[in-house]
Amino acid sequence: MDHGQPSPDPVAAAPGAPGPSVIAPLRAVVRLRRRVCLLRKRRLLPPGVGPDFRALAPRADRDQPQVFTFDGPAELSSRTPRKRRRRSRVVLYPETSRKYRPRVEQRSRAQHCLLLLVAIVGFQVLNAIENLDDNAQRYDLDGLEKALQRAVFGQPAAIGHIMALLRDYLATHVHSRPLLLALHGPSGVGKSHVGRLLARHFRAVLEDGALVLHYDARHHCPEPRAAQDCREELARRVANVVAQAEEDEKTPLLVLDEVELLPPALLDELQGFLQPQRSHHFRNAIYVLLSGAGGEEITRFVLQNASRALPLRLDGAHDARAEEELRAGLRALLVREHPLWQAAAIVPFLLLDKRDVVNCFREEMAGEGFFPDQARAELLAAQLNYYHVAGREFAVTGCKQVVARVNLL
Ligand SMILES: Nc1ncnc2c1ncn2[C@@H]1O[C@H](COP(=O)(O)OP(=O)(O)OP(=O)(O)O)[C@@H](O)[C@H]1O
Structure with a gap:
């Protein structure tokens, strides 16, 4: 068609x-x-x-406008095409995974208990820290350190060591063993002086003189007395002190002077106090043993090292290695005498030099009511005997004769 x-x-x-x-x-x-x-x-x-x-x-x-515009087909086609909606894609989940949103899970009771437990433990830790501070404050160790630094001349390393050991031990009230401080040195360098200062301080802070035992071998166990007798008496006195301290929840101080004069039976008894199998109130105690044993070794050490940068002598600037060597040598020597020293923290007291002796004189003069004149003190100090080594002078008897000389003034 x-x-x-x-x-x-x-x-x-x-x-x-x-x-x-x-x-x-x-x-x-x-x-x-x-x-x-x-x-x-x-x-x-x-x-x-x-x-x-x-x-x-x-x-x-x-889609085009039904009215006439001058835009040709090219312009029309260049217009931004209408956004086509994206069809949501089908997501294929693996068989094992969850195909739905997790429900808001209910908190279990165990979770609540756990939170409570964490809170309790945190509280206990804070409380324990506070208790540690309380325990250290009770003994006023800062005050003790200041007192020792002021009253003891020429022994800064020994004072620092003693204070570190006391701070460490008194940080808590519960202990597995007592603290045993062994202060060794030649005559007149301040061992008994430090022992007296410690006893006075602890009597003051413990507010009970019964918690401090000051035992002097020469005085309490003189030569003719039977060692067994002394031993029993010492055991009884120590047991009383630690039992009282346990009752008061305090740490007692037991100072034993002139230990080099103690018969071996008493050293055995002392060693028995340190054993962990003793009842628990024996474990919370501070023993300070003062002894001239090892004095010769310390003298030799100081004189040999006199030309060095004064180990153990200047404020804190001592040679730690030399100090450690000296302690190790002393321990080896002392353990040969008795095994008690094995458990001790050994603190060597060094020779005093002339400047320290002058200070001892001034202190003693002031104490006796004299004006502490420097020139007079130097004059008195010059009358004592000294080791002259490497341009330095070390007092042979320390400040031992100071009291007697000032009494003659
Ligand atoms: N380092 C020192 N600082 C201040 N004073 C001291 C010092 N050393 C000794 N003294 C004085 O000398 C006196 C005698 O000293 P101390 O009894 O402490 O000597 P020691 O080291 O115990 O000797 P010893 O083993 O012979 O008893 C003390 O009472 C004190 O006044």
């Missing part, structure tokens, strides 16, 4: 055809069909689209 040429009207041509009222619409339908075919040929209409021109228009045209 040629759509370009007008074809003869099929309806009008048929014989016996219906009247003009039917023919007119049929013609219109035919005309429309032809027109549609024509348009289809020009590719303006998709196949199968009816004669409604609005519906027949291409999809792209329908």
Whole structure:
């Protein structure tokens, strides 16, 4: 069929055809069909689209504005295309994982208990720290250190060592063994002096003289007395002190002077006090043993090292290695005498030099009511005997004779 040429009207041509009222619409339908075919040929209409021109228009045209614009097809196509909605993708979960959001879990009771336990432990730790401070404060160790530094000349290393050991021991009230301090040195260097200062301080801070025992071998166990007798008496006195201290929840101080004069039986007894199997109130105690044993070794050590930068002598600037060597040598020597010294913290007291002796004189003069004149003190100090080594003078008897000399003034 040629759509370009007008074809003869099929309806009008048929014989016996219906009247003009039917023919007119049929013609219109035919005309429309032809027109549609024509348009289809020009590719303006998709196949199968009816004669409604609005519906027949291409999809792209329908989206375009229905008013005239000067935009050409190029401009229209360059406009940003409408955003296409992304379809949600299907997520494939592995079989073992959870495929739903976790529910808000209810806190278990165990969790509450755990939190409570942590709080209690924290509180206990804070409380323990506070108690440690309280225990150290009770003994006023800062005050003791100041008193020792002020009253004891020429022994800064020994004082520092004693204070460190006391601070460490008195940081707590519960102990597995007593503290045993062994102060050794030649005559007149201040061992008994320190022992007296310690006893006085502890009597003051413990507010009970019964918690401090000051035992002097020469006085309490003189030569003719039987060693066994002395031993029993010492055992009884120590037991009383530690029992009283246990009752008062305090740490007692037991100072034993002139230990080099004690019979071996008493050293055995002392060693027995240190044993961990003794009842617990024996474990909380401080023993200070003062002895001249090892004095010769210390004298030799000081004289040999006199030319060095004064080990153990100047404030804190001492040679720690030399100090350690000296302690080790003393311990080896003392342990040969008795095993008691194995457990002791050995503190060597060194020779005093002339300047220290002058200070001893001034102190003693002031104590006896004399004006502490420097020149006079130097004059008195010059009358004593000294070791002369490397341009320095070390007192042979320390400050031992100072009291007697000042008494003669
Ligand atoms: N380093 C010192 N600082 C101040 N004073 C001291 C010092 N050393 C000794 N003295 C004085 O000398 C006196 C005698 O000293 P102390 O009794 O302490 O000597 P020691 O080392 O115990 O000797 P010994 O083993 O012979 O008893 C003391 O009372 C004190 O006044």
